[in-house]
Amino acid sequence: MKRLATAFAIATVLGFAMQAASAQTLKAVKDRGGLLCGANGQLAGFGMPDPQGNWTGFDVDFCRAIAAAIFNDPTKVKFMPLTAANRFTALQSGEVDVLSRNTTWTMSRDTQLGIDFAAVNYYDGQGFMVHKALKVASALELNDASVCVQQGTTTELNLADYFRSNHMSLKPVTFATLDEALKAYDSGRCDAFTTDSSGLYGSRLLLSNPSDNIVLPEIISKEPLSPAVRQGDDTWEDIVRWTHHAMVNAEELGVNKANVDEQKSSTNPEIRRLLGAEGQFGESLGLTNDWAVRIIKAVGNYGESFERNVGQGSPLKITRGLNALWTKGGLQYGLPIR
Amino acid sequence: MSDVARASPRLPPHRERRGLDASWLVLQVALFAVIAGLIGAAGYNAAQNLAKANIAHGFGFWNNTAGFDISQTLIDYSSSTSTFGHAFWVGLLNTLLIAGVGIVLATILGFVIGIARLSRNWLVARLAGGYVEVIRNIPLLLQLLFWYNAVLKALPEMRGSIALPLGGFLNNRGLFLPKPVFAPDFEAVVIALAVGIAAAIGWRIWAKRYQARTGEQMPIVLPALAVIFGLPFIVFVVAGKPLTFGIPDMGRFNIRGGLEILPEFAALLFALTVYTAAFIAEVVRAGVLAVPAGQIEAAQTLGLRAGGTLRLVVVPQAMRVIVPPLTSQYLNLIKNSSLAVAIGYPDLVQVFAGSVLNITGQAVEVIAITMAVYLFISLVTSLLMNFYGRIVAVAER
Numbered sequence: 001m002k003r004l005a006t007a008f009a010i011a012t013v014l015g016f017a018m019q020a021a022s023a024q025t026l027k028a029v030k031d032r033g034g035l036l037c038g039a040n041g042q043l044a045g046f047g048m049p050d051p052q053g054n055w056t057g058f059d060v061d062f063c064r065a066i067a068a069a070i071f072n073d074p075t076k077v078k079f080m081p082l083t084a085a086n087r088f089t090a091l092q093s094g095e096v097d098v099l100s101r102n103t104t105w106t107m108s109r110d111t112q113l114g115i116d117f118a119a120v121n122y123y124d125g126q127g128f129m130v131h132k133a134l135k136v137a138s139a140l141e142l143n144d145a146s147v148c149v150q151q152g153t154t155t156e157l158n159l160a161d162y163f164r165s166n167h168m169s170l171k172p173v174t175f176a177t178l179d180e181a182l183k184a185y186d187s188g189r190c191d192a193f194t195t196d197s198s199g200l201y202g203s204r205l206l207l208s209n210p211s212d213n214i215v216l217p218e219i220i221s222k223e224p225l226s227p228a229v230r231q232g233d234d235t236w237e238d239i240v241r242w243t244h245h246a247m248v249n250a251e252e253l254g255v256n257k258a259n260v261d262e263q264k265s266s267t268n269p270e271i272r273r274l275l276g277a278e279g280q281f282g283e284s285l286g287l288t289n290d291w292a293v294r295i296i297k298a299v300g301n302y303g304e305s306f307e308r309n310v311g312q313g314s315p316l317k318i319t320r321g322l323n324a325l326w327t328k329g330g331l332q333y334g335l336p337i338r
Numbered sequence: 339m340s341d342v343a344r345a346s347p348r349l350p351p352h353r354e355r356r357g358l359d360a361s362w363l364v365l366q367v368a369l370f371a372v373i374a375g376l377i378g379a380a381g382y383n384a385a386q387n388l389a390k391a392n393i394a395h396g397f398g399f400w401n402n403t404a405g406f407d408i409s410q411t412l413i414d415y416s417s418s419t420s421t422f423g424h425a426f427w428v429g430l431l432n433t434l435l436i437a438g439v440g441i442v443l444a445t446i447l448g449f450v451i452g453i454a455r456l457s458r459n460w461l462v463a464r465l466a467g468g469y470v471e472v473i474r475n476i477p478l479l480l481q482l483l484f485w486y487n488a489v490l491k492a493l494p495e496m497r498g499s500i501a502l503p504l505g506g507f508l509n510n511r512g513l514f515l516p517k518p519v520f521a522p523d524f525e526a527v528v529i530a531l532a533v534g535i536a537a538a539i540g541w542r543i544w545a546k547r548y549q550a551r552t553g554e555q556m557p558i559v560l561p562a563l564a565v566i567f568g569l570p571f572i573v574f575v576v577a578g579k580p581l582t583f584g585i586p587d588m589g590r591f592n593i594r595g596g597l598e599i600l601p602e603f604a605a606l607l608f609a610l611t612v613y614t615a616a617f618i619a620e621v622v623r624a625g626v627l628a629v630p631a632g633q634i635e636a637a638q639t640l641g642l643r644a645g646g647t648l649r650l651v652v653v654p655q656a657m658r659v660i661v662p663p664l665t666s667q668y669l670n671l672i673k674n675s676s677l678a679v680a681i682g683y684p685d686l687v688q689v690f691a692g693s694v695l696n697i698t699g700q701a702v703e704v705i706a707i708t709m710a711v712y713l714f715i716s717l718v719t720s721l722l723m724n725f726y727g728r729i730v731a732v733a734e735r
Contacts, residue, residue: 108697141590144590144591152692156697
């Protein structure tokens with residue numbers, strides 16, 4: 001009988017029940033009183049705790065925006081640092097409500113993982129960083145080079161594709177985290193380091209001698225970064241999606257953190273609809289009608305968040321490039337709130 | 339002496355009296371059915387939940403193109419044509435390689451340290467004791483990171499490589515040695531080697547029988563070595579030296595050609611060997627101390643010196659006590675090799691449960707396969723060790 005009991009115990013552990021995609025994420029978040037956000041933890045400018053332990057970054061701001069929309073308090077978020085290996089499992093199993101962790105929106109991830117991507121909040125591409133002493137001017141000269149890369153990412157796959165299609169031979173050195181890959185590159189184990197271009201600038205700051213490294217001009221892939229949610233919960237997906245579009249629309253309409261209060265009395269019908277002076281758009285999401293006001297008060301509009309975290313107001317100094325508004329030659333296009 | 343008259347008990351005592359009867363058999367079958375049923379239900383439940391959450395499931399991913407590169411592959415592998423299944427085999431072979439080499443080296447080092455700890459030389463005994471106490475008490479991951487950073491930081495960069503005799507290079511990207519290239523005629527040399535080993539074993543058996551019959555000792559070691567090395571060498575020369583070496587040469591970024599030993603491999607090997615050897619040393623010491631003192635005294639009375647006593651009297655009797663815990667240490671080493679993930683050595687966990695899991699997203703299937711593989715490797719190892727244990731078991735008087 002003792003043997004049976006142990007067998008039963010083992011089998012019960014084996015027979016886990018995956019949390020079925022529930023349409024109740026918003027309710028669960030409200031009941032809990034806080035949002036669970038899956039973040040990076042090691043990527044400067046996107047999601048990293050500062051020396052005082054406060055989380056800052058572009059993706060972090062996005063989660064704070066969602067929390068502000070729900071609770072009117074951008075601090076009601078708990079950030080979970082996730083590696084590339086466990087980020088999807090954490091989202092699938094319900095450990096986090098939203099994954100805001102510089103994750104590329106690809107077809108296989110959209111169809112095979114049971115997750116949905118809300119909106120591209122950063123158009124990125126993969127690039128290379130090399131030691132200046134190697135006198136390399138282009139990625140096409142990297143034949144036979146050792147390249148440090150993080151495993152389990154689109155980066156790993158794109159790297160192999162690029163070298164193969166350009167008939168170059170590759171010596172990859174893969175690591176579980178970006179941190180380890182960067183350390184190995186710094187110690188001279190690899191000639192080059194590859195990750196999303198936005199990550200390259202942030203990672204360069206963490207090297208022992210940032211000015212001894214240059215970022216090569218080639219962008220070898222499309223990396224549309226988007227926050228992700230579980231499939232099956234359309235209301236929650238809408239909230240995450242329209243949080244992004246609220247921020248982009250705010251920038252298009254000239255609404256920012258400083259002037260959002262006075263803009264509430266604007267006569268521009270688009271601004272009135274955005275800020276809840278007209279229409280019931282907030283309530284249609286299950287939030288309050290001043291949901292966009294809360295977001296902008298907490299983190300500002302898209303441009304403000306960008307500049308503060310990865311743009312000219314930050315050590316990374318990344319230009320808007322593809323992430324400029326569509327009216328300024330970029331790809332950020334706010335869907336109409338009407 | 340002890341009451342246990344046989345080397346390994348089979349059935350518990352009460353079963354011995356009653357033997358295999360119907361009620362025992364029924365209970366076994368029923369228990370098996372229940373456990374199989376529970377496992378089946380768990381698997382079915384998991385598949386249903388995955389389907390409901392729209393997560394891809396099943397083993398179809400095995401034949402999809404992998405798309406990523408691996409830094410050390412013992413078989414042919416290409417990111418464009420190889421499948422996830424190929425990647426699995428590459429990772430598995432890397433794990434078996436590090437486990438195999440690690441077990442051999444750890445055993446040798448462990449035996450040396452264990453017997454050194456029992457030495458009558460005070461300094462040697464204390465040094466061995468110090469080694470065991472320090473190494474046993476530091477977590478393996480820390481030791482591994484130490485070896486990796488110490489190995490890497492100590493070696494020069496690619497441009498300042500240490501040039502070795504015979505055309506090799508040593509730097510922080512690895513040890514590059516001339517790669518042997520075998521011509522087709524080399525098969526004859528291999529066959530000659532096999533014949534030589536068989537002949538040496540045959541000679542030893544005959545010499546022992548002759549000694550038992552006539553008491554006269556025939557030389558064993560020298561003739562055996564002569565045959566094992568001499569015969570293949572003669573065949574090698576006669577066949578026209580069918581062996582050339584690919585010399586590694588420095589390219590713009592890396593060294594091309596040659597046999598490459600990754601620093602990740604070296605660091606993992608050192609860490610596993612040093613760590614497991616400390617535990618094996620204690621196991622060996624326990625085994626040697628378990629041999630009754632009377633045996634050693636009797637050996638000395640017969641005129642055997644320290645080396646002979648150790649080799650002919652103590653160790654054969656100590657092996658009976660050593661083999662079971664030694665099996666555990668081997669299994670520990672095999673499982674600890676999965677720490678390769680921390681330093682980027684492409685073993686099974688790093689390649690399969692890391693890259694493949696993340697690219698396909700099918701965590702349940704991948705982890706289940708990985709666990710099953712480790713279970714299989716461990717069961718085979720412990721089966722072989724138990725078999726070996728039964729051979730060396732010496733019946734006590």
